[in-house]
Amino acid sequence: SLKVGIVGLPNVGKSTLFNAITNSSVEAANYPFATIAPNVGTVMVPDSRLDLLEKLFASKKKVAATIEFVDIAGLIAGASKGEGLGNAFLSNIRETDALVQVVRCFDDKEIMHVEGSVDPIRDLEIINLELMLADEQVIQKRLQRLAPKAKGGDKSVLGEVKLLEKLQTQLNNNQLLNSLELTDEEQKMLRGFGLLTTKPLIYVANVGEADLGNEDDNAYVQKLKEYAANQGFPVVKISAKIEAELSELEATEKLLFLQEIGATQSGLDQLIQTAYELLGLKTFFTAGPQEVHSWAFVNGMTAPQCAGIIHTDFARGFIKAEIYPFAAIEQHGSEKAVKDHGQIRLEGKTYVMQDGDVCFFKFNV
Ligand code: GDP
Numbered sequence: 001s002l003k004v005g006i007v008g009l010p011n012v013g014k015s016t017l018f019n020a021i022t023n024s025s026v027e028a029a030n031y032p033f034a035t036i037a038p039n040v041g042t043v044m045v046p047d048s049r050l051d052l053l054e055k056l057f058a059s060k061k062k063v064a065a066t067i068e069f070v071d072i073a074g075l076i077a078g079a080s081k082g083e084g085l086g087n088a089f090l091s092n093i094r095e096t097d098a099l100v101q102v103v104r105c106f107d108d109k110e111i112m113h114v115e116g117s118v119d120p121i122r123d124l125e126i127i128n129l130e131l132m133l134a135d136e137q138v139i140q141k142r143l144q145r146l147a148p149k150a151k152g153g154d155k156s157v158l159g160e161v162k163l164l165e166k167l168q169t170q171l172n173n174n175q176l177l178n179s180l181e182l183t184d185e186e187q188k189m190l191r192g193f194g195l196l197t198t199k200p201l202i203y204v205a206n207v208g209e210a211d212l213g214n215e216d217d218n219a220y221v222q223k224l225k226e227y228a229a230n231q232g233f234p235v236v237k238i239s240a241k242i243e244a245e246l247s248e249l250e251a252t253e254k255l256l257f258l259q260e261i262g263a264t265q266s267g268l269d270q271l272i273q274t275a276y277e278l279l280g281l282k283t284f285f286t287a288g289p290q291e292v293h294s295w296a297f298v299n300g301m302t303a304p305q306c307a308g309i310i311h312t313d314f315a316r317g318f319i320k321a322e323i324y325p326f327a328a329i330e331q332h333g334s335e336k337a338v339k340d341h342g343q344i345r346l347e348g349k350t351y352v353m354q355d356g357d358v359c360f361f362k363f364n365v
């Protein structure tokens with residue numbers, strides 16, 4: 001399953017947001033380093049299409065695609081040198097597919113700020129610098145090992161050395177590695193390095209309760225959005241505190257609450273959706289009276305590869321797939337009607353799956 005790491009300075013609202021994610025009881029306390037153990041929370045990717053399929057098939061069960069969030073606390077200035085909670089946390093981040101950085105955008109005199117004042121850009125630059133320093137260490141180590149080989153005439157390492165030098169230049173220019181244009185081959189080479197700033201990044205602007213209902217962004221959020229737009233990263237505005245409250249409500253109560261604050265979707269759902277899109281994920285469905293299921297796949301995957309997401313045996317024994325677009329069942333109201341309209345297609349091994357495909361796989365076991 002896909003993993004998204006939550007980072008940010010202490011006391012910006014990470015554990016509060018994480019509580020909303022797991023609805024569990026990680027302590028959100030008003031002092032730094034309250035959260036020590038890394039925690040994992042799995043959330044369902046909201047999709048109204050799955051809800052409609054559940055109705056149309058009168059399914060007994062609904063299962064949604066999921067994303068895993070990992071709460072990575074303790075990253076502060078000096079972490080890459082082993083200060084604060086240091087290096088153990090960096091290794092937690094290495095295992096994630098994308099990062100969410102929570103940035104404090106609310107004023108509250110009761111809640112201390114580790115840097116003494118609220119300043120979202122300064123804060124995120126502290127975290128980003130630590131991530132860049134950690135990457136720099138990785139790159140230096142590899143270069144120290146490979147550069148002498150390259151000099152000694154070992155052609156097999158030339159490509160990697162060239163790439164490492166390119167990455168180093170980027171970091172020396174104080175730029176995250178994810179803003180670098182890389183070829184497919186370079187990206188493949190990178191995969192084993194365990195770098196941090198190559199990961200897709202989302203900024204979460206954690207605003208106060210009062211700011212959420214307000215159409216206009218407060219000054220902190222405005223600055224953050226401007227900064228993020230320059231870097232090319234999305235910003236999701238949420239109030240971690242409200243999300244934590246929302247997560248304790250029943251579905252109908254939740255809707256009422258959202259209506260009251262003038263929102264259609266919770267901030268957490270927006271975050272999940274943004275992460276999903278940023279990772280280039282698409283959705284296909286399997287549907288029947290027993291179960292409707294949404295599955296995440298990476299854009300460009302073929303039908304047998306997607307069958308393999310459900311079960312590895314399905315990929316091996318794949319014969320063909322019966323497929324129709326979600327729009328067809330939405331229009332005609334039942335699978336039978338879709339069939340009567342001749343809209344169920346038979347697709348083979350080379351078919352590239354499309355977002356919204358409803359599938360029935362045929363395979364040999
Ligand atoms: P972490 O150290 O980043 O995990 O931060 P916490 O989630 O523990 O939050 C630190 C403090 O800020 C706690 O007392 C939270 O209740 C408070 N807090 C978090 N989000 C908000 C918010 O949106 N508004 C206000 N007023 N307080 C918040």
